[in-house]
Amino acid sequence: MSKKLPHDQIVKIKLGDSQLRQNLTVAMHTLQKNRLNVINAKFKNWQGLRDKAKKAKNNALMSLSDRLIEFEKNATANGIKVHWASSATDACEIIYELMRQNNIKKILKGKSMASEEIGLNHYLANKGLNAIETDLGELIIQLNDEAPVHIVVPAIHKNRNEIGKIFQEKLGADLENEPEKLNQIARKHLRDQFEGLEMGLSGVNFAMSKEGAFWLIENEGNGRMCTTAPQIHVALCGIEKVMESFEDAATMVHLLTPSATGQFIPTYNNIITAPRNEELDGPKEVHLILFDHHRSDMLAHHDYYEALRCIRCGACMNFCPVYDKIGGHSYQTIYPGPIGEVISPNIFGMEATGDILTFCSLCGRCSEVCPVRIPLADLIRKLRANKVGQGKNSPLSTQNGHKNRGEAFAMKQFANVATNGALWRFSLSKAHLFNKALHKFQNSIPVIKNWSKYKELPQIKKDLYKELENMEGVRYE
Amino acid sequence: MRKVYFFATCLGSAAMQDSVLNAIKLLRREGVEVIFKKNQTCCSQPSFNSGYFNESKTVAMHNINLFDEDIPIVVPSGSCAGMMGHDYLQLFEESPEFDKVQRFAARVYDLSQYLDEILQVNYEDKGEKIKVAWHSNCHALRVAKSVEASKNLIRKFANVELLELEHEEECCGFGGTFAVKESDISNAMALAKIDDIKKTGVSYLISGDGGCLLNISGTMKRNGVDIKCLHLYDFLIKRLEGAPL
Numbered sequence: 179m180s181k182k183l184p185h186d187q188i189v190k191i192k193l194g195d196s197q198l199r200q201n202l203t204v205a206m207h208t209l210q211k212n213r214l215n216v217i218n219a220k221f222k223n224w225q226g227l228r229d230k231a232k233k234a235k236n237n238a239l240m241s242l243s244d245r246l247i248e249f250e251k252n253a254t255a256n257g258i259k260v261h262w263a264s265s266a267t268d269a270c271e272i273i274y275e276l277m278r279q280n281n282i283k284k285i286l287k288g289k290s291m292a293s294e295e296i297g298l299n300h301y302l303a304n305k306g307l308n309a310i311e312t313d314l315g316e317l318i319i320q321l322n323d324e325a326p327v328h329i330v331v332p333a334i335h336k337n338r339n340e341i342g343k344i345f346q347e348k349l350g351a352d353l354e355n356e357p358e359k360l361n362q363i364a365r366k367h368l369r370d371q372f373e374g375l376e377m378g379l380s381g382v383n384f385a386m387s388k389e390g391a392f393w394l395i396e397n398e399g400n401g402r403m404c405t406t407a408p409q410i411h412v413a414l415c416g417i418e419k420v421m422e423s424f425e426d427a428a429t430m431v432h433l434l435t436p437s438a439t440g441q442f443i444p445t446y447n448n449i450i451t452a453p454r455n456e457e458l459d460g461p462k463e464v465h466l467i468l469f470d471h472h473r474s475d476m477l478a479h480h481d482y483y484e485a486l487r488c489i490r491c492g493a494c495m496n497f498c499p500v501y502d503k504i505g506g507h508s509y510q511t512i513y514p515g516p517i518g519e520v521i522s523p524n525i526f527g528m529e530a531t532g533d534i535l536t537f538c539s540l541c542g543r544c545s546e547v548c549p550v551r552i553p554l555a556d557l558i559r560k561l562r563a564n565k566v567g568q569g570k571n572s573p574l575s576t577q578n579g580h581k582n583r584g585e586a587f588a589m590k591q592f593a594n595v596a597t598n599g600a601l602w603r604f605s606l607s608k609a610h611l612f613n614k615a616l617h618k619f620q621n622s623i624p625v626i627k628n629w630s631k632y633k634e635l636p637q638i639k640k641d642l643y644k645e646l647e648n649m650e651g652v653r654y655e
Numbered sequence: 656m657r658k659v660y661f662f663a664t665c666l667g668s669a670a671m672q673d674s675v676l677n678a679i680k681l682l683r684r685e686g687v688e689v690i691f692k693k694n695q696t697c698c699s700q701p702s703f704n705s706g707y708f709n710e711s712k713t714v715a716m717h718n719i720n721l722f723d724e725d726i727p728i729v730v731p732s733g734s735c736a737g738m739m740g741h742d743y744l745q746l747f748e749e750s751p752e753f754d755k756v757q758r759f760a761a762r763v764y765d766l767s768q769y770l771d772e773i774l775q776v777n778y779e780d781k782g783e784k785i786k787v788a789w790h791s792n793c794h795a796l797r798v799a800k801s802v803e804a805s806k807n808l809i810r811k812f813a814n815v816e817l818l819e820l821e822h823e824e825e826c827c828g829f830g831g832t833f834a835v836k837e838s839d840i841s842n843a844m845a846l847a848k849i850d851d852i853k854k855t856g857v858s859y860l861i862s863g864d865g866g867c868l869l870n871i872s873g874t875m876k877r878n879g880v881d882i883k884c885l886h887l888y889d890f891l892i893k894r895l896e897g898a899p900l
Binding site: 539629636641645 | 668691692694701703707721833835837838844847
């Protein structure tokens with residue numbers, strides 16, 4: 179990813195990009211409507227399903243070490259090679275080693291946020307190796323040298339005219355803007371890439387410990403090409419993706435596509451149990467990398483373990499009133515939106531990503547739509563407490579973050595006045611006297627000036643307390 | 656006779672005094688005795704939402720100790736009612752005072768819920784036929800869950816047609832300290848909300864939250880949008896008295 183810009187600067191750039199704003203607003207409102215329509219049309223008890231999913235995920239998380247050991251045992255018996263990675267670099271190295279041993283220079287990837295999280299493309303590029311995206315959205319942003327703007331629909335900020343231009347510039351295609359023609363261009367490009375493919379990479383939606391198998395969902399079929407066409411398939415799986423049974427995973431899949439895109443079911447459900455056996459096709463080797471990357475730290479946390487239930491549906495960002503104004507790139511971390519605000523400080527550290535905690539008005543809509551009932555808004559507030567030094571068990575590098583001394587002082591003053599009735603009354607009963615001064619100096623008083631930049635200040639009226647003292651039927655005491 | 660505590664909220668005491676007085680009038684016209692504790696202050700949302708939990712606890716406990724009699728605490732803001740009735744529990748979730756906080760929280764009502772659900776008021780409309788739009792405050796909607804009660808109060812007026820916004824459940828960009836910490840984003844959110852309001856063609860916007868109203872009306876004024884924003888309780892009193900809006 180490119181160098182991080184100052185927080186205020188990136189916000190200004192993205193808010194000023196009217197094309198981006200328009201594309202996102204239209205797309206997010208469409209996704210919102212699709213979700214609501216499918217829930218109303220197809221589900222009798224959506225809220226009950228959310229409860230069931232929360233319980234199933236919590237059960238898996240509370241017994242995660244058993245689940246992981248059981249998964250390794252059963253997957254190994256099925257012929258899958260299981261690898262363990264603690265850090266992001268460990269996971270990259272395992273993939274690099276597999277490529278080196280097999281003398282492979284190029285891999286094709288199905289959509290995987292996990293691979294973005296560990297920085298795989300960048301790592302391999304530094305070794306002179308190629309990782310090529312096959313998911314249409316990922317392909318578009320890879321050609322345009324951008325990070326995903328959204329975890330499910332990575333190029334949702336681009337409209338078809340912009341995509342046509344990218345294909346013309348980067349693939350030498352004719353300039354098109356019809357979806358069918360754009361698809362043809364991408365299809366031809368990818369078919370050429372798939373020819374002679376030796377190694378494919380995928381993420382994992384759910385892994386099932388009892389069955390030793392894993393489940394992938396997708397819409398385009400390119401992900402399935404990556405897992406079936408090559409000789410070697412490598413799957414990248416965060417440890418929190420492991421659940422106990424096929425039934426548990428099925429509960430999740432029922433929630434996932436309606437929440438993500440408003441689809442009742444995905445186009446493809448791929449359940450992988452083993453490498454090629456007696457068959458004539460399929461990969462000869464299947465490797466699965468279980469990686470931690472601070473997930474076990476989150477699991478040990480009283481509050482933040484809840485974010486490990488996330489099934490990466492993106493509903494929280496689809497419904498976030500801040501996300502659709504600034505887009506995913508403003509967060510300058512792999513995971514944007516409300517879930518990103520919770521997991522990015524836990525995975526990448528507070529110092530690197532803690533600035534995004536202000537991208538939230540605490541409206542609570544994310545918590546309301548989250549299919550696995552992660553209390554996202556509450557967790558964002560708790561992370562703010564960590565950031566100002568008042569939270570429990572702070573995530574990574576919190577102590578290195580820059581505390582806002584001015585704000586901390588103001589909050590202490592606030593508490594002093596708000597616990598002293600007489601002082602409080604004195605301040606407020608005199609407030610109207612400052613009307614003139616307040617309006618005159620509104621552009622230079624800190625805090626007030628941030629308001630008056632865009633909004634008129636109210637006129638402060640009479641002394642409330644005097645009125646109350648004389649009101650009939652009111653005991654002023 | 657029914658007796659309640661009234662919690663004016665900080666914004667009510669500082670900038671929306673008329674709305675506070677009208678809210679009390681609505682209780683008085685139902686014959687409810689109102690106790691106004693003069694030492695009341697703020698529910699502590701500004702510090703709570705910024706992560707200053709220690710300061711928030713101190714302020715919350717000041718209020719909890721002040722409203723000590725076992726009678727309802729009525730709040731003319733869904734946001735503050737949500738804070739005192741629900742978020743206080745989270746704030747004190749592992750503290751020895753939890754039971755005390757829980758007993759306090761159970762007595763907190765948003766005023767519209769108290770009027771609609773407990774008192775089951777009847778209102779006679781003395782105003783002309785008008786169309787109004789409603790703005791839902793996020794915490795009233797999702798924490799205090801008082802929006803239906805607020806709308807029910809408006810629906811009691813025969814001459815008032817209540818129009819729904821297409822994106823009613825989307826935040827207006829106030830969010831307390833959010834509005835000043837991320838003022839550029841807040842403005843973009845307020846402008847999107849105003850576009851949505853304008854689409855209904857109404858001349859009046861009603862909301863049960865002072866913060867949202869200051870945000871929306873302040874932005875409308877700055878951008879020359881001629882829609883009058885009214886606090887729910889000002890609106891109710893004016894319709895009951897037949898006064899111009």
